[in-house]
Amino acid sequence: MIAFGSAITKPEVYRSCAEVGIRRAAEPDSVIFDLPSVGSIFQSYNALLDEAAKHENLEALVLVHQDAEIVDVDFCRTVRQALSDPDVGVVGCVGAIDVRTIAWWEGSVALASFLHRYDEHGGGDLTAFSWAWNEAPPYARTGEVDTLDGFLLVLSPWTVRNIRFDESLGLLHGYDFDFCLQVREAGRKVMTADFRAIHSHSLHPFTDPEHWIEAHIKVAEKWDGRMPGVGTAAGSWEERALRAEAERDAARVLSYSDALLLAARVAELEAVLAETTESISWRMTAPLRWLSRLRPAASDRKPRVRARALASAEPRAGR
């Protein structure tokens, strides 16, 4: 039996995202743990693991963020195939190698089969690089990785019964990287498999970076010397500090340049738009547009974004 679990803080988000995907992917005998969150994500996920572990016939536990929607109808088949190797401890659809910190995206990302849906600026979708194989870069592949993105994790029964999320690390950040490190330290594999999901969240990774920074430090201290590459870097502590401070400020500079570029480009587009809508011909033809608006709106006829996403949610040929 493949079980599904979600820690819910916003029931409406769960209903519109995770629940839709779980219903699409689940089998008739699947057990669904849609439990309210019990504190940190570490604690909530451990509660889900405890529940799932009680089921003797457990084949896998799928942990889904409340804002993530599995899109594959043959998801369970893919999961069984990935877990057919008894050494596999955890599976996901986004993963990277040579990961050294909780910023796993700074590693060499090997698979990113998801679509990032956001609400800001009228809403939109950003497709990650292996959402569609025919558009994927040469480094896109399934296989063994160092870590997975935690928004969708598939745990083997062994993992459910033997590994726990480290509740000492904080509230949210770094739980996925630390969990994958534990699985690997125990001699099991972390793998990506060919399934996909839509992850609906803001364009901003965190509102307050302080919690993320604290988690970053805790995870680095915890794993320094225990897992090659993690928490270590070239140079003395002094050299590392000075370089990291410089590179931190460089990242901020890049952001400032982007802000200026955006301001310039917005000003340019707004000027063109204003010139257009203030022209005599635009004003002359206002009645035509008014008539046109009496017809059903285009947005009523075809929901642009969702149609596109779900059209590509059918089973696909893997690589």
Add this chain to the structure above:
Amino acid sequence: MIAFGCAVSESEAYFRYAGPGIRRAAEPDSVIFPYAAVGTIGRSYNLLLEAAAAHDGLEALVIVHPHTELADPELCTKVRAALADPDVAVLGCAGASGVHNIAWWDGEVSCGAVTHRYVEHGGGELPGFAWTTTHPAPAEVDIVDGFLMVLSPWAVRNVRFDEGLVLGHGFDLDYCLQVRAAGRKVATADLCVIQHRSLKVVSDLELWVEAHIAVARKWDGRMPDHPAGAVDWRRRARRAEAEREAARALAYAKRLAADARLEELERALTETTGTVSWRVTTPLRKLNKWRRSRLEAHAGAGP
């Protein structure tokens, strides 16, 4: 006498921006040193200092970057007023306090009437340092931006730019720190200045990172508001590495947000210009454009 100096690394920029601005601000007795840039910025600026120091009547040396245009006809009056305090050794149109490294704009920025003029995206202008919060000048600060530095006679004769900082960034912070270490003040003044520069805050970030490290090494433990003493380098490194990756994640997210905002505007523009009414009236707009260009040609033809 208030002197003006420029290390001319690009003649075109000097002719277009720095030169006209200096002529606008200078007084009849002002001496102007437009010297060819030589070696590092530190060496080029020290050459200007040597030239100015030779003038007994020197009241101030205004060092102008080639891309800086002085737009303030009252500049000399304002400089004299600010330098009336004998403790003030360096003045600028923008600067900051609470500065920890060459990214001085991450401190509390004080700014005069600075305009940032750019050529990208059809050209335009923004308020200076639009990416951060600014407070009005005047203010006592840790550093002033090297785009415009006004030095008192004491500074000209007693403090030199560090020619060992070879990477082109951080020379301004280093100079101001030297001045403050000597017990003098650094301040901003409400000067009207146009910065003609790219929208990129820093053109070569890798070089800038190395300069950041070099200046941090030189001033480690001696930065303003930084208590001297034993440093827990491990703790500092862990913190900085985490902050670096948070800054990168935020920068990436902001870029996504910017792209989304632009896509929204481009969509609005496409929807506007894609309407039947817009397409139907294309000949009218072409006719209008032709008519306007004819009128402009006539107006520009002269008597």
